[in-house]
Amino acid sequence: MFKENTETTPAVGEASGGQQPAASNQTSAESNSANSGRELSEAAAPAAEHGAPEASSAVRAVAVALAGWVLPGLGHALLKMWGRALAIFLIVGFLVYLGAGMRGNVFEPGGEDAFARLGYIADAGTGSFYFVARALEVEGSDVSHADGDYGTRLLATAGVLNLLAALHAYEAARGRKA
Amino acid sequence: MVPLHFSHFQSLLLFALIISLAFGTLGRRKPIERVKYAAWSFAMFVLVGIALGWLMYPFSR
Numbered sequence: 732m733f734k735e736n737t738e739t740t741p742a743v744g745e746a747s748g749g750q751q752p753a754a755s756n757q758t759s760a761e762s763n764s765a766n767s768g769r770e771l772s773e774a775a776a777p778a779a780e781h782g783a784p785e786a787s788s789a790v791r792a793v794a795v796a797l798a799g800w801v802l803p804g805l806g807h808a809l810l811k812m813w814g815r816a817l818a819i820f821l822i823v824g825f826l827v828y829l830g831a832g833m834r835g836n837v838f839e840p841g842g843e844d845a846f847a848r849l850g851y852i853a854d855a856g857t858g859s860f861y862f863v864a865r866a867l868e869v870e871g872s873d874v875s876h877a878d879g880d881y882g883t884r885l886l887a888t889a890g891v892l893n894l895l896a897a898l899h900a901y902e903a904a905r906g907r908k909a
Numbered sequence: 910m911v912p913l914h915f916s917h918f919q920s921l922l923l924f925a926l927i928i929s930l931a932f933g934t935l936g937r938r939k940p941i942e943r944v945k946y947a948a949w950s951f952a953m954f955v956l957v958g959i960a961l962g963w964l965m966y967p968f969s970r
Contacts, residue, residue, distance in 0.1 A: 818934040832913035
């Protein structure tokens, strides 16, 4: 779906920041991944002249964001930002595991009040991990204790964090930041 | 799955640690900057959390 990244030049933000060339030699994975976002932005460079490439770039960025939402970290993995992809996958997964282990409330669609509906939106932000949380909570939620209440917050945090990561992947795909 | 039990302070530390790592990963590019930002976020989460706890203490009973 995305072109293989073979460049070794620093990413846009680093180059414009006037850093030493050696400083850009951080981790090869992250460097390559940042270049990937640059490639996508370069692909969109003629956008001012041609509307179609701009639209194509936008569609690609939306696809990256959606992939990142469905499976945490996948959006960054598609951009070859391996370090961030792994970190997001592990962090969101760990938060979901903790939240479900603490018997937090996994909200279902069609809640009876605004809190339940907002909670569902936050929980659904974890994408496929939402179903993992529901599968892990075989005994159901228990918010009569502080653990369950914290678990509810951790699950919501996992969702919001994943949405933030998906937005970050979208911005990186558009070449705006990485 | 085995139920997990944490104290309030353990939950605070765990939350602060995980979110700080996420902020560091997403917010900065260079590894050293990520570590600094994550450490700063972690310290702020813990300090502000404790400060808010003490602020609410007079109204807890």
